[in-house]
Amino acid sequence: MKKILNDPSNFVDESLQGVVLAHSDLLRCDDDLRVIVRSDAPVRGKVAIATGGGYGHLPVFLGYVGQGLADGVCVGNVFSSPSADAMLAVTKAIHGGAGVLYLYGNYFGDKMNFDLAAELARDEGIEVETVRVTDDVASAPIDQMSKRRGVGGVFFVYKIAGACAESGAPLKEVKKAAEQAALNVRTMGIGFSPCTIPASGKTTFEIAEDELEIGIGIHGEPGIARAKIGTANELVSLLLTHLTRDLDLVSGDDVSVLVNGTGSTPLEELYVAYKEVHDWFSQKRINIFKPFVGEYATSLEMAGFSISVLKLDDTMKRYLETPVHTPFIKQW
């Protein structure tokens, strides 16, 4: 296992210490390393957004804590859910009097713990609402959307909900904005090679030298098919065919696009993919507004990429343009 590691069982804590030490201007961690909030939390009168999940997906989830996105995060071990206690601690640390939105990817462990934390928070008089992101089209059919996993498209939901919250909107409206984004975002990914989990030394999946996993999840969950390596054009067309159909996109629609690297895929290759995305949508007369290319949701060093598409209305377009300032994501 070639990794920058000391004791593998301390991997998450040591990494979090590094994050907090490097970014003490923007992030704060009071007692528990697994509870990290933006340095100016709680922001009085603003709806706070809490998120969380397993570690190993940077910038998901910790990297989304900051102005314009989320207010706080609870961090689990690699690929495993944080505790309800950590979620409650985040909730209390970020609550600025206007309620808290729990916004996270749709996984059983996270749901269970966030739901429990919500109950406990309500007992303490904090208003809590929840939106789960279910953007992974490969994980269930569209008529079972609530069973779909949350993957890279969560970025867009943070962006829209975060911008809405920064605008001073009340909890109900921030929740609605998040739901609207979650309803209109779709993602599908392709895995080239797995990652190794530090604590176990095990890889997340096995795959032949000339094969890809189509529709892979961010923990290496199997997708819809194994296929031989194709050209960039073929891979992008395959993903966009699924995404466009699922979103019911038609000529004249406006979308934003995220071409996301899952860990070890070079940025140079992601831009080859983006060129294909651009050509594909141009041909369909679908307009790309404000594309994003880079690592927005990773699985340690998994090689591969995903494409997320967000179908836009004017409100979402405005929210996409507002500033973001976290140690990992910056926009203005």
Added chain:
Amino acid sequence: MKKILNDPSNFVDESLQGVVLAHSDLLRCDDDLRVIVRSDAPVRGKVAIATGGGYGHLPVFLGYVGQGLADGVCVGNVFSSPSADAMLAVTKAIHGGAGVLYLYGNYFGDKMNFDLAAELARDEGIEVETVRVTDDVASAPIDQMSKRRGVGGVFFVYKIAGACAESGAPLKEVKKAAEQAALNVRTMGIGFSPCTIPASGKTTFEIAEDELEIGIGIHGEPGIARAKIGTANELVSLLLTHLTRDLDLVSGDDVSVLVNGTGSTPLEELYVAYKEVHDWFSQKRINIFKPFVGEYATSLEMAGFSISVLKLDDTMKRYLETPVHTPFIKQW
């Protein structure tokens, strides 16, 4: 070769098309895809900074084009120098009347072509100065610093020179700021596993499952030793011992630090390294000012990391704080 590729021989051009399509708000490419400048170039009255080199190192070099860093870039094929013609074209496109600084890593092919371009530019009445970055301590002894390669520390030299140029300083002063940064920055890297060059399908080096290359270059050039995998603490101590000695750092000095991933090393691991960097410098009573952690100079999907240290004075501290706005690097 599991890559997002169409025709491997078009890899660079297709990737550049993707970059220009995705970031047309910040970058401009008029005729030649290998000549890319910030969208508002030439900036009248400002010293312009030109850079360039082989492709495959994003954000080096193209990713440094934008406000606060460089004004334009000429892009070669993967790991090979761009042409003098492209360099001249960049020079003319960014020249705002205050002269042009050529700022790039110290490699033979780049030097030859930039020197030729400088001659041609001077023939056209453009004042040109040159600073080459020689930060890689593993590539030659300190008494032969002019033979050292340029690697990840080039980021700091762009940052300092770019900030100086944005302040309206004349060419002589921008050159001096770049020289001062170049003189005070050191880098050393460790390679875990190689990358594959798309056009040839060949890997840059071979290495055993339990070995690391200490002092590796950004094209896979051999370093000073092969070693068995150590702990994060051991790896960071090894690099910082070399860097600190080479820079003659003493207790009370101020430095900035860049922990750079070379392609497929997870951000999570880079932060484990940063924690070790922080502890090491704390113990030596050397103050870290404004650290950077992430991918700043890569070699496609090479696994590994490098540490760059910049010894600071008050002017450099001020320049480190000024805004940067490129599609790849943002700071404010």
